[in-house]
Amino acid sequence: MADEYQNLGVSAMKADVHKAIRVLPPPAYPGAFCHLVVDPWDASQVMAMHADGSGTKANVAYIAARELGGSGWFRGLAQDSAVMNIDDLICVGAVGPYVLSNTIGRNAQVIGGDLLQEVLEGYHGFATQMAACGVEIMLAGGETADCGDTVQTIVVDSTVCTRMPAAAVIDFSRVRPGDVIVGLSSSGRATYETAENSGIGSNGFTLARHALLSSEYRKAYPETYARELDLQHVYRGTLKVGDMLPGTQLTVAEALLSPTRTYAPVVKELLRQLPDAVHGLIHNTGGGLTKCIRFGKGLRFVKRELLPLPPVQRAIREISGVGLPTMAQTFNCGHRLEIYCPAADAQAVMRVATQFGIESKVVGEVVPLRRGGEGNEVEVLLEGQTLEFGPEGLVGA
Amino acid sequence: MADEYQNLGVSAMKADVHKAIRVLPPPAYPGAFCHLVVDPWDASQVMAMHADGSGTKANVAYIAARELGGSGWFRGLAQDSAVMNIDDLICVGAVGPYVLSNTIGRNAQVIGGDLLQEVLEGYHGFATQMAACGVEIMLAGGETADCGDTVQTIVVDSTVCTRMPAAAVIDFSRVRPGDVIVGLSSSGRATYETAENSGIGSNGFTLARHALLSSEYRKAYPETYARELDLQHVYRGTLKVGDMLPGTQLTVAEALLSPTRTYAPVVKELLRQLPDAVHGLIHNTGGGLTKCIRFGKGLRFVKRELLPLPPVQRAIREISGVGLPTMAQTFNCGHRLEIYCPAADAQAVMRVATQFGIESKVVGEVVPLRRGGEGNEVEVLLEGQTLEFGPEGLVGA
Numbered sequence: 001m002a003d004e005y006q007n008l009g010v011s012a013m014k015a016d017v018h019k020a021i022r023v024l025p026p027p028a029y030p031g032a033f034c035h036l037v038v039d040p041w042d043a044s045q046v047m048a049m050h051a052d053g054s055g056t057k058a059n060v061a062y063i064a065a066r067e068l069g070g071s072g073w074f075r076g077l078a079q080d081s082a083v084m085n086i087d088d089l090i091c092v093g094a095v096g097p098y099v100l101s102n103t104i105g106r107n108a109q110v111i112g113g114d115l116l117q118e119v120l121e122g123y124h125g126f127a128t129q130m131a132a133c134g135v136e137i138m139l140a141g142g143e144t145a146d147c148g149d150t151v152q153t154i155v156v157d158s159t160v161c162t163r164m165p166a167a168a169v170i171d172f173s174r175v176r177p178g179d180v181i182v183g184l185s186s187s188g189r190a191t192y193e194t195a196e197n198s199g200i201g202s203n204g205f206t207l208a209r210h211a212l213l214s215s216e217y218r219k220a221y222p223e224t225y226a227r228e229l230d231l232q233h234v235y236r237g238t239l240k241v242g243d244m245l246p247g248t249q250l251t252v253a254e255a256l257l258s259p260t261r262t263y264a265p266v267v268k269e270l271l272r273q274l275p276d277a278v279h280g281l282i283h284n285t286g287g288g289l290t291k292c293i294r295f296g297k298g299l300r301f302v303k304r305e306l307l308p309l310p311p312v313q314r315a316i317r318e319i320s321g322v323g324l325p326t327m328a329q330t331f332n333c334g335h336r337l338e339i340y341c342p343a344a345d346a347q348a349v350m351r352v353a354t355q356f357g358i359e360s361k362v363v364g365e366v367v368p369l370r371r372g373g374e375g376n377e378v379e380v381l382l383e384g385q386t387l388e389f390g391p392e393g394l395v396g397a
Numbered sequence: 398m399a400d401e402y403q404n405l406g407v408s409a410m411k412a413d414v415h416k417a418i419r420v421l422p423p424p425a426y427p428g429a430f431c432h433l434v435v436d437p438w439d440a441s442q443v444m445a446m447h448a449d450g451s452g453t454k455a456n457v458a459y460i461a462a463r464e465l466g467g468s469g470w471f472r473g474l475a476q477d478s479a480v481m482n483i484d485d486l487i488c489v490g491a492v493g494p495y496v497l498s499n500t501i502g503r504n505a506q507v508i509g510g511d512l513l514q515e516v517l518e519g520y521h522g523f524a525t526q527m528a529a530c531g532v533e534i535m536l537a538g539g540e541t542a543d544c545g546d547t548v549q550t551i552v553v554d555s556t557v558c559t560r561m562p563a564a565a566v567i568d569f570s571r572v573r574p575g576d577v578i579v580g581l582s583s584s585g586r587a588t589y590e591t592a593e594n595s596g597i598g599s600n601g602f603t604l605a606r607h608a609l610l611s612s613e614y615r616k617a618y619p620e621t622y623a624r625e626l627d628l629q630h631v632y633r634g635t636l637k638v639g640d641m642l643p644g645t646q647l648t649v650a651e652a653l654l655s656p657t658r659t660y661a662p663v664v665k666e667l668l669r670q671l672p673d674a675v676h677g678l679i680h681n682t683g684g685g686l687t688k689c690i691r692f693g694k695g696l697r698f699v700k701r702e703l704l705p706l707p708p709v710q711r712a713i714r715e716i717s718g719v720g721l722p723t724m725a726q727t728f729n730c731g732h733r734l735e736i737y738c739p740a741a742d743a744q745a746v747m748r749v750a751t752q753f754g755i756e757s758k759v760v761g762e763v764v765p766l767r768r769g770g771e772g773n774e775v776e777v778l779l780e781g782q783t784l785e786f787g788p789e790g791l792v793g794a
Contacts, residue, residue, distance in 0.1 A: 009506040009545040016510025017541045023517045024536050035538025040494040041560060049446075049498035049537040049558055056546045097437035101446035101556050103500070109406040109625040113413025120420045139421050140446040141432025144414045147552070148406040148623035149453045149603055155547055159498050159556035161446055163438060206546055226545035227620060228506040 004326045007233045008206045009226050014286075031295065032171040033091035033281065039163055046166045048094055052084035053103075053157030056205040057257070059224040062153045063217060064241045064253035065115070074115045076259035077156040078102070078122025080202035082137065083260040084285065085160035087337070091281040093170040094162045095268040097136035100127070105155040107148035110223060116144060119156055126259075133192045133265040152223045172295040174279040175340045175366060181303060182349050183335030183363035184263055187310040191357040192265055198250060198258035199310035203285040204330040205256075208312075211320035212237040212252065237319045247311035255312045263337045263358075270339070270352045277349060280340035284332040290389045292338065293376045296366075303364035304381035307334035324382050325394045333382065335363060371395075401723045404630045405603045406623050411683070428692065429568040430488035430678065436560055443563045445491055449481035450500075450554030453602040454654070456621040459550045460614060461638045461650035462512070471512045473656035474553040475499070475519025477599035479534065480657040481682065482557040484734070488678040490567040491559045492665040493532050497524070499539035502552040506545055507620060513541060516553055523656075530589045530662040549620045569692040571676040572737045572763060578700060579746050580732030580760035581660055584707040588754040589662055595647060595655035596707035600682040601727040602653075605709075608717035609634040609649065634716045644708035652709045660734045660755075667736070667749045674746060677737035681729040687786045689735065690773045693763075700761035701778035704731035721779050722791045730779065732760060768792075 027035040028046060039045035054077040065073040086098060102123055104116060127137040142158070187199030200208065210225075210233060217224070217235045225234050239245070241253035248255060263283075271278060282292045292301050309317070313331045316322055327333060341349050346362050353360035371377055375391035388395040408414065424432040425443060436442035451474040462470040483495060499520055501513060524534040539555070584596030597605065607622075607630060614621070614632045622631050636642070638650035645652060660680075667675060679689045689698050706714070710728050713719055724730060738746050743759050750757035768774055772788035785792040 009504065010543040014541070014543075017513060020510050020513040020517055021539075021541075023514055023521055024538070025521070027538060037496060037535050037537045040496065040533065040535055047496060047537070047558075049496055049556065051498045051500040051540040051554075051556060053500070053502075053540075053542065055542055056544050059546055099434060099437065099444060099446055099558070101448045103448040103450070103554055103556070105450075105502075105552060105554075107406065107623055107625070108408050109623060113417050116414060116417040117420055120417055124420055124422070136437065138434050138437055140434045140444070141418075141421070141424060143448040143450075144411070144417075145450065145452055146407040146411075147453050147603070148625065149456055149606070149621060150550055150552055151548055152624070153547055155502055155544075155552065157448075157500055157502075157554065159446065159448060159500070161444075161496070161498075161558045206544070209546070223624060224546060226504055226506060227549070228504070228545065 004322055005207055005330065007230065008210055009229060010206045029169055029171045031173055032169060033295065034088050036092060036169065044166055045163050046169060047163045048089055048092065049159055049161045050085045050089055051157065051159040052081065053155060054080035054202050056209060057202050058154045058156055060209060060253065060256045062224060063221055064257065067241050068253060072118060073257060074118040075122040076257050078119050079126040079259035081156045081158040082123065082126055083262040084202050085158060086264050087262055087283045089160060089162055090264050090267040091283050093168050093271060094164045095264060095271060096162060097138060099138045099140050099161045101140045101159050102142035103157040104144040105147050105151040106144065107151050107153055108146040109148055111154045129192065130264065135264045135268060170278060170281060172280040175296045175299065177366050177368045178343065179279055179340045179366040180343045180346050180362045181301065181364040182339040182341060182346055183307055183361055184266065184337040184353050185307055185359035186261060186332045186334060186336040188359055189357060190261065197261050198255040198312045200256060200258055200312050201285065201332055201336055202260040207322065207330055208256065208316050210235055211316045211322055212239050214238055214240050216240065245311060246315060261336065266353055266356050266358060270349065273352060274345060274348055277341045277345035278339060282338040284336050284338065288330050289328045289333050289380050290378045293378050293389060293391055296376065298369055300367045300369050300377040300379065301364060302367055302379045305361065305363050306382065307359065307361055307363065309333055324385055325387055328380050328382055328387055340366065401719055402604055402727065404627065405607055406626060407603045426566055426568045428570055429566060430692065431485050433489060433566065441563055442560050443566060444560045445486055445489065446556055446558045447482045447486055448554065448556040449478065450552060451477035451599050453606060454599050455551045455553055457606060457650065457653045459621060460618055461654065464638050465650060469515060470654060471515040472519040473654050475516050476523040476656035478553045478555040479520065479523055480659040481599050482555060483661050484659055484680045486557060486559055487661050487664040488680050490565050490668060491561045492661060492668060493559060494535060495533065496535045496537050496558045498537045498556050500554040501541040502544050502548040503541065504545035504548055504550055505543040508551045526589065527661065532661045532665060567675060567678060569677040572693045572696065574763050574765045575740065576676055576737045576763040577740045577743050577759045578698065578761040579736040579738060579743055580704060580758055581663065581734040581750050582704055582756035583658060583729045583731060583733040585756055586754060587658065594658050595652040595709045597653060597655055597709050598682065598729055598733055599657045604727055605653065605713055607632055608713045608719055609636050611635055611637050642708060643712060658733065663750055663753050663755060667746065670749060671742060671745055674738045674742035675736060679735040681733050681735065685727050686725045686730050686777050687775045690775050690786060690788055693773060695766055697764045697766050697774040697776065698761060699764055699776045702758065702760050703779065704756065704758055704760065706731055721782055722784055725777050725779055725784055737763065
């Protein structure tokens with residue numbers, strides 16, 4: 001991939017991470033989207049414990065609170081953290097109950113108790129909202145550590161545990177050439193959401209922040225970026241958090257802090273109505289449109305009918321000239337959930353999304369390998385340009 | 398408490414944190430040491446998900462690796478992170494199986510894949526070691542995030558999930574005046590340990606680091622402390638990581654990075670042999686000898702027969718003149734586990750500790766309140782000085 005992301009000290013493809021984790025015991029279902037273990041209390045069940053967080057999106061909340069004043073900027077980070085877990089878990093068919101434990105690491109000198117409270121209220125609010133649509137999230141406490149010597153601002157992480165029958169695990173083994181890929185929009189307003197969602201999610205924020213935000217913030221907020229970075233890559237955009245985001249009714253702060261949408265209510269209903277139709281599910285976070293490449297065997301994923309790029313992602317590209325390959329490998333580019341199903345089931349699948357007010361579309365299909373060799377292939381048509389990816393990244397770069 | 402810790406940007410008593418968490422639903426057992434929820438799959442069981450990490454101990458590993466070279470410095474952080482969870486869980490009587498998910502946040506510019514691998518090998522090694530003494534820890538994967546804009550070096554966190562029969566929960570409600578407090582040494586070498594343990598644990602490290610380590614590190618490693626700190630409080634000690642720690646055969650790096658001892662094998666055996674003797678268990682982490690003050694009602698904890706202060710904790714006090722109240726409220730001061738039991742059972746309890754090569758002692762007793770009023774009382778005799786604590790901290794300061 002282009003070095004736009006590596007300049008910011010992030011290994012988006014995480015080659016060294018994938019190598020390092022080989023020292024751990026393998027999961028019970030190596031092909032599944034999440035790491036599953038055999039439930040130690042009941043061998044007919046599997047258990048997942050999934051950890052993730054809001055990442056450097058928290059630094060946008062920090063700048064917004066400092067620049068714009070008022071309260072509530074930190075609230076959505078809880079949903080971001082929870083959904084980065086839960087929407088990975090729905091991809092193996094685990095639709096709850098979920099038990100959530102939260103971890104906050106903060107620099108107590110810049111993050112006061114009022115902001116902690118916003119985050120914790122955010123967890124409570126999100127759990128309440130999900131309960132109303134039949135998705136149970138039990139809050140099981142957590143840990144707040146004052147560790148300003150390590151954390152410059154705040155880390156909002158959580159771990160979600162769930163159990164499910166081993167027989168019901170979706171592990172992508174049924175995905176085959178001929179299946180279509182239904183994409184569910186990352187933006188708009190779902191029936192269970194209280195405001196319009198910008199579609200940004202909660203990954204790619206190191207790139208998003210530095211690409212969009214004004215260089216004024218370099219000097220004002222050194223605590224929001226790594227001291228090792230070459231300053232030319234830091235906050236190289238033009239927008240301030242209070243500016244309106246072009247093409248939207250949202251400020252930049254509102255657009256960037258839009259809480260990550262969960263698709264859990266949709267997938268729960270989908271698996272109830274159409275249990276056999278769902279061959280595979282992919283949550284497009286880090287890796288973006290190429291996230292699928294690690295799942296299934298001998299498959300070529302062709303995505304040429306994408307939903308429009310949400311305005312916030314379009315702005316990232318336009319303001320800092322982020323290349324199309326990096327966009328495709330970093331952001332959801334319009335849909336954050338992919339449902340792999342037989343072509344004959346696509347209409348029924350999309351009807352379930354519509355039921356929840358979420359736009360959906362057949363964005364692509366699964367075909368036999370074209371180039372052959374080891375690993376899957378991904379083809380993407382983005383802004384009129386065809387991009388080809390293999391397991392090592394962009395092909396022919 | 399003294400402001401020695403607040404100068405370092407840490408709220409050891411966490412008043413603002415305790416206030417903030419009131420927005421979350423209360424636990425099923427408000428008096429228990431860990432947050433327990435009713436198991437959503439089986440109402441006769443309770444479930445705990447517990448999150449914690451190695452904290453700023455990781456910054457000692459970072460400095461040691463940079464100053465001394467070689468490998469392996471990061472390995473023990475995994476055990477630190479795991480034990481900060483597991484040894485809280487044993488205090489409710491939850492002795493496994495445990496399912497562990499790990500979260501690493503790193504600045505990829507200073508923490509390479511080799512160091513990640515050390516951490517992950519550490520989890521694997523610790524789980525293997527525990528399996529050999531009958532404590533089951535399943536490793537359920539994890540998440541590594543590159544977030545150098547938030548994390549200056551590395552955060553090594555984990556979350557541990559376990560289930561147990563509701564009827565077996567130890568929630569401190571049986572602790573009463575007349576009980577004695579058996580302390581289990583934090584140092585020495587247990588039968589299941591491969592090296593001498595310095596007794597340091599994995600809390601209080603912001604204070605320990607700055608009190609012990611040489612001011613040379615101020616300039617050399619700005620990425621290991623918060624930029625907001627007043628420099629006079631940063632690395633105000635005299636020792637370098639390669640120096641020998643007075644009174645030990647260990648270097649400062651070895652003493653500070655000594656992996657946190659787990660008492661899980663001991664407590665598992667204790668609950669098997671003497672299930673009725675154990676009225677309460679306290680894991681002395683943040684809060685130190687006053688950790689117990691939040692548990693039970695109308696109790697006065699008198700601890701006048703402590704084990705000797707381990708050399709590493711003595712050095713913290715001597716080199717930087719850390720006050721006795723701060724020592725008592727921050728470090729374990731000799732024992733990291735307290736077992737509350739009838740006086741008649743103390744010998745039998747201590748025999749179990751001996752079985753595992755761990756020194757133990759009746760360090761104190763539970764008596765009726767003396768001062769009266771709201772909340773419990775703690776009296777500590779430390780280095781010939783009697784200290785009195787209430788729920789708000791040191792009394793008569």
